[in-house]
Amino acid sequence: MSPASPTATSAIADGVTDDALKGLRRWNLGLTVLHAAQAVAILVLGNGFAIAVTSTFPEGPPGADAPAPSSLFEVSISVAIAVFLFLAAADHLVTATVGRGLYESDLRGGINRFRWAEYSISATIMIVLIGFYFGITDITAVVAVIGANVAMILFGWLQERVNPPGRTSTTMLPFWFGTVAGLAPWVAIVINLAGSDGAPGFVIGIFASLGLFFSTFAVNQWLQYRQVGPWKSYAFGEKTYLVLSLVAKSALAWQIFGGSLAG
Template sequence: MSSPVTASGVDRDALASLRRWNLGLTVLHALQAVVVLVLATDFAIAVTATFPQGPPGSEPPAPEALFDVRIGWAIAAFLLLAAVDHGLTGTVLRRRYDRGLQRGINRFRWVEYSVSATVMIVLIAFYNGITDVAAIVAIIGANVAMILLGWVQELMNPPGRDRTTMLPFWFGTFAGLAPWVAIVVNTVGADTVPGFVYGIVVSLFVFFMSFGLNQWLQYRQVGPWRSYAFGEKAYLVLSLVAKSALAWQIFGGSLAG
């Protein structure tokens, strides 16, 4: 029985470097979470519901508030989730993490993203006026589907494969774009929108989708992305840069609010 093929670039030196990165990101994300909690205000956004009354087609009642989401706490949770993921993969789960990378997969990444990225897209939706609980549930479902299809993309493309399929990637892209369509519709449909809001929506979209671009480059094997280890390190760089940018833009809005 032949031994499994190791993913390109995943050697002892690369694994040691990735461990240092994971430990460093644990500290940096945790520190940011603490700063957010220290600076956080009581600013919160209410999740609402409009329950039908009367037969279909009846005029809907006014939305009612179900519960409030404290934005500062949600941002801190977003950063802490990243810190926990990096901390575990750099310490107690390191062997499983290393073995997974050798097989061309990091299931811990997808588990963490499915929660943290969903927290972030919900907050972005809040800021663009999408607060109805039914819409939020749909956004959560679409985003989790996108992330888990990223996991399927890795499962279907092990090292040593004869061909690469991008079907899970494109299915995930389609699912992940749905919340952004809703966000853009709400932004454009608003009576008055300051110019800077459009800039924020665009920048948040770019940062949010940069993770998907990294996977596309990885599986199209563009330049240094031919190395799976390089793609993994790119995920770690994005975890610091893109997640920090997303967190602080949303958090800055809470301070203004």
């Protein structure tokens, strides 16, 4: 069996005890309610504000002046926020109920495929929404942002996949590759922010807070694989992911609500 497989060793990830798993189940059940309640609140209280995804398809020979952007479709911001919150709620519900056996088996093997699958969609919706508020609405740019963010998440999954418990060495290559991919959307956001005439205060707040929160996910994984303090316990790192997910999603949802959806 391949040494890269989490099942290649009988070792169990540090800190993943029966008591820790019971505690994580309670957390997942609680976060199911919190995420779902926020999703419903946003849908009920939010207005119909939408942002258009545009196109500037080329006309004429290479180098010709680009046409004015035209609208392809509109994205309801309330619905988009509700989707990433409901996705998180569904993930937590599944891991606490019908998928509990697989979830806990994964945690013992130092991996959580449910987390990465959910993040690949929910975190991507989040970064696309953040990009919208900084003028990144052209369909080609949106596709590039989606690709870069999904790549970052999948590299995070790979980081866990190639570093099972009981390993004799640790590689951080997937982590660093994912960091490079994940920075690309933020570089695009910074470029638009630097070139703008002046973004609203709540948009600057979104940039500052979500930039910080997104980076803390990477820091959490780095601390796990460097075995720093309480992060020697994989269960502690998993609980930290749960808290970060709730805080980041809630912060983005309610900052956007306060700036665009209230009233």
